[in-house]
Amino acid sequence: MKSRYDYLIVGAGLFGAVFAAEARKAGKRCLVIDKRGTTGGNIRCEEIEGINVHKYGAHIFHTSNRQVWDYVNAIVEFNRYTNQPVARYADKLYNLPFNMNTFNALWGVTTPQEAKDMIERQRREAGITEPRNLEEQAISLVGTDIYEKLIKGYTEKQWGRKCTELPAFIIKRLPVRFTFDNNYFNDRFQGIPIGGYNKLTDGLLDGIEVRCNADYFADREHFDQLADRMVFTGKIDEYYGYRFGKLQYRTVEFETETLDCDNYQGNAVVNYTEATVPYTRIIEHKHFEFGTQPRTVISREYSKEWTDGSEPFYPVNDQRNNDLYEQYRTLAAQQPDVIFGGRLAEYKYYDMDKVIEQALAAARKEGL
Numbered sequence: 001m002k003s004r005y006d007y008l009i010v011g012a013g014l015f016g017a018v019f020a021a022e023a024r025k026a027g028k029r030c031l032v033i034d035k036r037g038t039t040g041g042n043i044r045c046e047e048i049e050g051i052n053v054h055k056y057g058a059h060i061f062h063t064s065n066r067q068v069w070d071y072v073n074a075i076v077e078f079n080r081y082t083n084q085p086v087a088r089y090a091d092k093l094y095n096l097p098f099n100m101n102t103f104n105a106l107w108g109v110t111t112p113q114e115a116k117d118m119i120e121r122q123r124r125e126a127g128i129t130e131p132r133n134l135e136e137q138a139i140s141l142v143g144t145d146i147y148e149k150l151i152k153g154y155t156e157k158q159w160g161r162k163c164t165e166l167p168a169f170i171i172k173r174l175p176v177r178f179t180f181d182n183n184y185f186n187d188r189f190q191g192i193p194i195g196g197y198n199k200l201t202d203g204l205l206d207g208i209e210v211r212c213n214a215d216y217f218a219d220r221e222h223f224d225q226l227a228d229r230m231v232f233t234g235k236i237d238e239y240y241g242y243r244f245g246k247l248q249y250r251t252v253e254f255e256t257e258t259l260d261c262d263n264y265q266g267n268a269v270v271n272y273t274e275a276t277v278p279y280t281r282i283i284e285h286k287h288f289e290f291g292t293q294p295r296t297v298i299s300r301e302y303s304k305e306w307t308d309g310s311e312p313f314y315p316v317n318d319q320r321n322n323d324l325y326e327q328y329r330t331l332a333a334q335q336p337d338v339i340f341g342g343r344l345a346e347y348k349y350y351d352m353d354k355v356i357e358q359a360l361a362a363a364r365k366e367g368l
Helices: 014-025 066-073 100-107 112-126 134-142 144-159 198-204 220-224 285-289 319-333 352-365
Strands: 005-010 030-033 045-048 051-054 061-063 086-089 092-095 189-191 209-211 227-232 249-259 269-272 281-284 296-305 338-340
Touching (some): 014 198, 014 227, 061 066, 086 144, 100 112, 100 144, 112 144, 134 144, 281 285
Parallel strands (some): 005 227, 030 209, 086 269, 227 338
Antiparallel strands (some): 086 092, 249 296, 269 281
16 A cells, blocks of 8 residues: 655654654655644743743753754744843852852852862862762862752752762763853854744644644554654654663653732743752743733743653663663664654753754755
């Protein structure tokens, strides 16, 4: 039986949408399916009070790749938003990443050399030569004050484990700047789509057949017959029936609230670094697009262990999981009719620009 489509694309997130857009340009017939009721994957926005709420956490687009920046801006114009998160500890506020504003608030120092001397003194006093865990690695990089106030509590909430139980390699380096620069990213280009991320994914999927509420695994035999080739962006272990066991993830739960004020915290992102505060951060969504709405919407984020039925967010890239993924990757390499792409299929945390790069590379490899 002749296939109805050239490509079946499982997952209407960023990787699947970019690949579908490139295939459509090349005259290919695509069917995109997603088990959710909406497209866009984890960059999906929901409009509340005229504000584009990032349903699955803050997504700030940043890249140094001019091709990727031009690619997304050809679909929707991006604004000039610059990520300048703030950390809150014991009702005091500190700029992130660690920079001269942070050091001045912590120690009252005013010159880069004073800040360097303070960090170096704390490193020496800690006496760590070979870091055995994340705690020792962090202290050896930035000293005890920054670790205790701005890293320890946040990291333990994020991973659900004590820093002394986490491997050192999780933080091979920490961003430290000896300038008064609060821009979190070093990339050349940065911003948010004007009107929200749905405009980006809707533009990518324009003219392409999309079926939402369509679970590939609920009718796998049927979907497998529809196309000559497949792009799979879901969990790679699920694709292979968890043959070698389940990969582990961290998940995030969101507590979203509409407030009867126009400005709750004065910044889009505020991290709560104390262990006694149960959430990791609060996002105030209107600030991503410089909103002037009379009310505001905030989301508290709670990092939790992933369980069946919850949304897999962050791969746990420790030795056990990386070894397990390699077994699945070996299987995938033997299946040339399926393209595995994206953070779930590749078991890797990707920034959005890297997802686009990977999807464009996969399309080029297909000759699209």
